[in-house]
Amino acid sequence: xxxxxxxxxxxxxxxxxxxxxxxxxxxxxxxxxxxxxxxxxxxxxxxxxxxxxxxxxxxxxxxxxxxxxxxxxxxxxxxxxxxxxxxxxxxxxxxxxxxxx
Amino acid sequence: xxxxxxxxxxxxxxxxxxxxxxxxxxxxxxxxxxxxxxxxxxxxxxxxxxxxxxxxxxxxxxxxxxxxxxxxxxxxxxxxxxxxxxxxxxxxxxxxxxxxxxxxxxxxxxxxxxxxxxxxxxxxxxxxxxxxxxxxxxxxxxxxxxxxxxxxxxxxxxxxxxxxxxxxx
Numbered sequence: 001x002x003x004x005x006x007x008x009x010x011x012x013x014x015x016x017x018x019x020x021x022x023x024x025x026x027x028x029x030x031x032x033x034x035x036x037x038x039x040x041x042x043x044x045x046x047x048x049x050x051x052x053x054x055x056x057x058x059x060x061x062x063x064x065x066x067x068x069x070x071x072x073x074x075x076x077x078x079x080x081x082x083x084x085x086x087x088x089x090x091x092x093x094x095x096x097x098x099x100x101x
Numbered sequence: 102x103x104x105x106x107x108x109x110x111x112x113x114x115x116x117x118x119x120x121x122x123x124x125x126x127x128x129x130x131x132x133x134x135x136x137x138x139x140x141x142x143x144x145x146x147x148x149x150x151x152x153x154x155x156x157x158x159x160x161x162x163x164x165x166x167x168x169x170x171x172x173x174x175x176x177x178x179x180x181x182x183x184x185x186x187x188x189x190x191x192x193x194x195x196x197x198x199x200x201x202x203x204x205x206x207x208x209x210x211x212x213x214x215x216x217x218x219x220x221x222x223x224x225x226x227x228x229x230x231x232x233x234x235x236x237x238x239x240x241x242x243x244x245x246x247x248x249x250x251x252x253x254x255x256x257x258x259x260x261x262x263x264x265x266x267x268x269x270x
Contacts, residue, residue, distance in 0.1 A: 058228035059229075083144045091217075
């Protein structure tokens with residue numbers, strides 16, 4: 001299951017096994033609620049459990065980036081496998097997301 | 102074409118609801134599993150199928166929100182528009198042909214729709230990368246659409262040739 005956790009001013013989002021359109025709205029809505037209510041500056045997406053992702057995952061990240069970037073917030077991605085890194089590259093996401101191994 | 106080439110075909114039709122996105126891609130993955138594809142090939146095909154089927158559901162039939170938004174139950178606030186997505190796969194030897202067809206509203210401006218990062222639904226947090234991913238992960242992509250009638254996406258991928266593994270690093 002996906003998991004939302006606040007650590008200092010970071011929101012940690014543990015993404016589900018399958019990140020697709022079916023799950024995207026749930027993730028976006030919850031992340032946005034935490035960003036608004038908890039004064040979160042930065043967002044970390046954890047792909048440790050993720051075995052599948054399509055362009056919906058790119059949309060989730062781009063959307064959250066737009067919400068926090070204007071306040072100097074940063075977006076990080078951790079435990080990103082090679083397939084997902086390929087999608088990041090195709091979408092030009094590496095310009096806005098810091099990918100940590 | 103080799104006369105001894107094994108041909109295998111399957112076709113399924115399912116409701117245009119978001120839960121079936123994972124069903125569709127898993128069905129295709131299972132259909133080609135006997136070819137012993139690499140993990141990358143399976144991921145490529147699953148992503149491409151997911152993009153095409155999701156497009157049909159969101160844009161073709163305008164079922165914008167995933168059920169997953171409210172647990173597994175559709176919300177009464179988001180009525181489900183009826184419609185079917187047809188998924189057809191043909192294996193000719195190790196070449197996989199995929200067809201994803203809907204009878205939804207069609208695409209007005211195909212050229213624009215295929216541009217990376219273009220989306221008609223920015224409010225949904227869509228990235229606009231659907232067609233770009235299909236193009237990148239498959240060997241060939243063809244889209245036929247008629248506004249008001251529907252859309253067919255045809256994709257081809259040769260399985261068992263993980264060339265990009267060598268070329269990328």
